[in-house]
Amino acid sequence: MEKFETLTGIAAPLDRPNVDTDQIIPKQFLKRIERTGFGKFLFYDWKYEDDGKTLNPEFELNSPQYSGATILVAGKNFGCGSSREHAPWALLDYGFRVIIAPSYADIFFNNCFQNGILPIVLPEDTVSTLLSKAKAQGYKLTVDLVNQTITDSEGLSIPFNVDPFRRNSLLKGLDDIGLSLQYEDEITAYESRRPSWKTGAAGGTAVA
Amino acid sequence: MGKTMFEKIWENHIVHEEAGSPTLLYIDLHLVHEVTSPQAFEGLRLTGRKVRRPDLTVATMDHNVPTTDRSLPVADPISRRQMEALSENCKEFGVTLYDINSRRQGIVHVIGPELGLTQPGMTIVCGDSHTSTHGAFGTLAFGIGTSEVEHVLATQCVPQTRPKTMEIRVNGKLGLGVTAKDVILAIIGKIGTAGATGYVVEYTGEVIRSLSMEGRMTICNMSIEAGARAGLIAPDETTFEYVKGRNFAPKGEDWEAAVREWRKLPSDADAVFDTLVELDGSAIAPHVSWGTSPGMVVPINGEVPGPDDFESEADKKAAVRALEYMGLTPHTRLADVPLDTVFIGSCTNGRIEDLRAAASILRGRKVKDNLRAMVVPGSGLVKMQAEKEGLDVIFKESGFEWREAGCSMCLGMNPDILQPEERCASTSNRNFEGRQGKGGRTHLVSPQMAAAAAIVGHLVDIREWEVE
Numbered sequence: 001m002e003k004f005e006t007l008t009g010i011a012a013p014l015d016r017p018n019v020d021t022d023q024i025i026p027k028q029f030l031k032r033i034e035r036t037g038f039g040k041f042l043f044y045d046w047k048y049e050d051d052g053k054t055l056n057p058e059f060e061l062n063s064p065q066y067s068g069a070t071i072l073v074a075g076k077n078f079g080c081g082s083s084r085e086h087a088p089w090a091l092l093d094y095g096f097r098v099i100i101a102p103s104y105a106d107i108f109f110n111n112c113f114q115n116g117i118l119p120i121v122l123p124e125d126t127v128s129t130l131l132s133k134a135k136a137q138g139y140k141l142t143v144d145l146v147n148q149t150i151t152d153s154e155g156l157s158i159p160f161n162v163d164p165f166r167r168n169s170l171l172k173g174l175d176d177i178g179l180s181l182q183y184e185d186e187i188t189a190y191e192s193r194r195p196s197w198k199t200g201a202a203g204g205t206a207v208a
Numbered sequence: 209m210g211k212t213m214f215e216k217i218w219e220n221h222i223v224h225e226e227a228g229s230p231t232l233l234y235i236d237l238h239l240v241h242e243v244t245s246p247q248a249f250e251g252l253r254l255t256g257r258k259v260r261r262p263d264l265t266v267a268t269m270d271h272n273v274p275t276t277d278r279s280l281p282v283a284d285p286i287s288r289r290q291m292e293a294l295s296e297n298c299k300e301f302g303v304t305l306y307d308i309n310s311r312r313q314g315i316v317h318v319i320g321p322e323l324g325l326t327q328p329g330m331t332i333v334c335g336d337s338h339t340s341t342h343g344a345f346g347t348l349a350f351g352i353g354t355s356e357v358e359h360v361l362a363t364q365c366v367p368q369t370r371p372k373t374m375e376i377r378v379n380g381k382l383g384l385g386v387t388a389k390d391v392i393l394a395i396i397g398k399i400g401t402a403g404a405t406g407y408v409v410e411y412t413g414e415v416i417r418s419l420s421m422e423g424r425m426t427i428c429n430m431s432i433e434a435g436a437r438a439g440l441i442a443p444d445e446t447t448f449e450y451v452k453g454r455n456f457a458p459k460g461e462d463w464e465a466a467v468r469e470w471r472k473l474p475s476d477a478d479a480v481f482d483t484l485v486e487l488d489g490s491a492i493a494p495h496v497s498w499g500t501s502p503g504m505v506v507p508i509n510g511e512v513p514g515p516d517d518f519e520s521e522a523d524k525k526a527a528v529r530a531l532e533y534m535g536l537t538p539h540t541r542l543a544d545v546p547l548d549t550v551f552i553g554s555c556t557n558g559r560i561e562d563l564r565a566a567a568s569i570l571r572g573r574k575v576k577d578n579l580r581a582m583v584v585p586g587s588g589l590v591k592m593q594a595e596k597e598g599l600d601v602i603f604k605e606s607g608f609e610w611r612e613a614g615c616s617m618c619l620g621m622n623p624d625i626l627q628p629e630e631r632c633a634s635t636s637n638r639n640f641e642g643r644q645g646k647g648g649r650t651h652l653v654s655p656q657m658a659a660a661a662a663i664v665g666h667l668v669d670i671r672e673w674e675v676e
Binding site for chain 2: 104190
């Protein structure tokens with residue numbers, strides 16, 4: 001996973017609540033067996049007209065001023081619905097490294113950290129302010145994970161909280177699986193204590 | 209102070225914990241399907257890791273599979289490739305797979321319970337948000353992302369931050385024609401789609417106790433639609449009766465030992481939850497969704513709300529958008545809304561009792577002209593049982609298509625999709641924009657309501673139907 005320390009970039013607003021993972025990446029793009037290349041399908045049904053080719057001029061992110069945006073400012077309960085990790089893969093591949101919203105769905109929130117995306121939670125009125133500011137041409141934010149602040153060139157400075165464990169993993173780009181495997185002895189010890197009747201797929205007839 | 213059931217299961221599965229870090233939990237059963245696993249297996253290959261416990265891992269194909277004739281090749285080459293990838297991965301890593309040709313194939317959350325793999329007190333994960341279904345057995349079951357799927361494959365553990373606990377108590381008795389689906393839709397309508405975010409919910413109360421295992425699964429299934437990490441229902445005689453004798457359930461002395469443990473699981477009388485929500489079950493009417501989020505529901509005898517019925521600016525805007533997408537005007541009576549399609553199936557309502565309930569309404573009646581009606585059993589075994597009972601004949605004679613098992617039109621990853629502006633009464637779990645097909649309009653309902661709607665061609669109050 002790529003490290004995250006600090007980032008300065010264009011902030012793009014997506015001012016709607018309950019943006020679900022079906023919107024972030026529609027199901028027809030979940031059939032790929034790779035982790036990469038999902039960016040071009042991000043918000044597909046909003047991004048394109050019904051023909052799937054013509055850009056929808058109404059959709060915020062299609063505005064040229066947000067081209068190259070790396071920070072997404074969004075509404076409450078962002079990422080609700082399906083557990084598909086294709087959603088953060090698509091956001092990351094499109095270029096987003098930071099999301100700012102009043103709240104997130106649990107699984108999506110976890111999936112972001114697994115992919116080096118920093119999902120920041122801020123109070124709803126602060127997010128509203130950022131949504132308005134992000135409408136201005138070329139509005140940029142600096143997100144500093146080391147000092148846990150969001151700043152802009154106009155003197156704005158907002159502190160944010162992030163789980164210390166998650167913060168450390170992002171700052172160092174740590175591999176979660178590697179961390180768990182450090183406890184190999186404890187896993188083995190736990191397995192020796194499991195009741196013998198917990199046999200999983202080995203406990204029945206395997207006949208299909 | 210006593211412990212909640214959640215606390216007991218959590219503590220039984222701690223492998224490692226230390227302050228400032230997530231707890232490492234052991235996973236008793238890992239369910240795998242074709243859509244969220246290929247990148248996880250690829251990750252194992254890239255790092256030279258193995259599947260630690262193939263014996264605690266079970267795979268099937270459900271999201272992508274066509275529900276038409278299984279003897280034909282899968283027409284969509286990308287879907288076919290994903291299914292082949294799962295077959296190859298399961299073979300390489302030694303994982304049991306119920307593929308498209310197995311009679312045990314089906315929706316992952318339907319086959320776990322019916323094969324007896326799902327048992328009380330377990331931890332179960334799957335790369336699918338509706339893993340919460342298994343909580344009906346008093347099982348801590350939750351959806352994970354693909355990185356976590358790889359983590360569980362490699363370590364049989366998953367790091368988790370301890371969630372808070374919420375009790376949702378449904379008192380009283382349900383009225384005639386009111387089902388588990390209506391109860392969970394009413395709950396989501398009450399607390400909202402983020403109402404349980406950060407919580408594990410335990411459903412309690414007289415209504416929950418009186419439900420069958422399949423009804424309990426319907427309730428726990430949609431916990432995720434309220435934002436919950438997981439949903440739980442305490443195991444009781446109904447649970448043990450359901451599990452006993454199933455293929456992977458403990459047998460003989462093991463069964464006795466298991467039941468002794470399972471009886472210790474229910475929350476202690478003096479256990480304290482972080483939050484309590486109460487509902488009067490006798491006041492719940494059949495529910496139907498009107499908008500594009502599962503919290504946008506009303507009783508069937510109610511009207512479509514307008515933006516002014518909402519308080520916050522964000523919710524008003526969301527209502528305007530939802531009404532436009534759904535092609536509805538405020539204050540329309542939902543019973544007046546005409547339908548194009550009816551879909552019965554999914555991990556929410558694709559089990560045998562759901563099919564029996566729908567068939568009981570359809571017997572001797574015909575689907576409305578020009579309405580497309582489809583029933584997709586949740587698994588191959590559900591389909592076989594239904595055929596044994598002659599339900600397939602009832603469905604077919606009434607004008608329903610009788611399909612092979614899979615997720616089908618719940619999410620439309622296979623060819624079963626809605627066309628733009630096509631309106632569907634669906635027994636599934638999500639009414640998001642485009643969920644069942646781009647531009648498609650979904651109304652979530654119970655199997656009985658779906659069946660009745662198919663006959664008259666519009667949404668209908670099943671309670672009036674029964675007195676007709």
